[in-house]
Amino acid sequence: MFTYFTSSLILRSGAAAIVSLALSLGIGKICLEKFRKAGLVDHVRAYSPSAHQDKKGIPTSGGIFILMSFGIGLFLFANPTNQFVLISLLVTFCLGLIGFWDDRIKALRKSSRGLKVLSRLGIQSLLVGAVALYLTWILKFRPQVSIPFTHYTLNFGWAYIPLVMAVIVGTANSVNLSDGLDGLAAGCIIWAGLAYALLAYFAGSISFSYSLKLTFIPAARELVIFWACLLGAVSGFLWYNRHPARIFLGDTGALALGGALAITAVLVRMEILLILIGGVFVVEALSVFLQVLSFQTTGKRIWKMSPLHHHYELKGMRERSIVTRFWMVGLFLAGAGLFSVFW
Secondary structure: OHHHHOOOHHHHHHHHHHHHHHHHHHHHHHHHHHHHHOOOEOOOOOOOOHHHHHHOOOEOOOHHHHHHHHHHHHHHHOOOOOHHHHHHHHHHHHHHHHHHHHHHHHHHHOOOOOOOHHHHHHHHHHHHHHHHHHHHHHOOOOOEEEOOOOOOEEEOHHHHHHHHHHHHHHHHHHHHHHOOOOOHHHHHHHHHHHHHHHHHHHHHOHHHHHHOOOOOOHHHHHHHHHHHHHHHHHHHHHHHHOOOOOOOOHHHHHHHHHHHHHHHHHHOOOOOOHHHHOHHHHHHHHHHHHHHHHHHHHOOOOOOOOOHHHHHHHOOOOHHHHHHHHHHHHHHHHHHHHHHOOO
């Protein structure tokens, strides 16, 4: 917080990333055994691939130490009065809290069954609906959405509020669905988050926003610090989450990270671009939707198992190979998303 008054954006971003990374590595080491003793361990779903039985008993809720490290870094280096930072912080921590509630229920039941799906979606929607109303009524967000690879916008009118709700709730749960292999979701979040950190910088810079024909949003610059802290914390977590994983994100981390990505897309007015930049998460969620739809209507499955990463597992691909390929796709899509603003 104090560094905000004395350092440039670049210096603060670098310091925030380094401090959050160090905190994440240190806190993570402490949390591994404590989570195990507290019963916050993974309970493998009955319909998961058989190889996943080896993951039973590994600590989960790694999102807790991500949020701790990220929160400390943000307190030290971000502007405490910036509304975009405060809104992003609210969405991230509240979704993380809902995820922790879910993880805690699973721990108490010693089962993979947590909150009921409709209950979880309902709580998320109430939170996000309040945020959407605040953005439109208090901050006077115009209901116009940029169309990628063009300089046109689409006016959603009254439907903008449901759109914001769908973007945030959908992204949070898509990241959660993707968190099924060691390092998959965390690694892909790094690329998508880095892309949106750069987009926030462009939107918050007079020169870049003018030359790229973007909406100039001064408050967006501080989201660079937000993502520097979050990416540092996630990178520290990935040290323990890489294959073979010693801890998992859990709903705590997956919902929080998905929410952080989505609220940034909303605040920098590049909501539709999230379909491209977060394409890995979109495809993972879509694979589940299509699988359920196909089975309920025709009695047949499209994939051997959903989400899509399980399909490749059952086809005989090694876990590391699947994760590496998904990371490469995530990197490519993030790059394509950034390229779109120069189009």
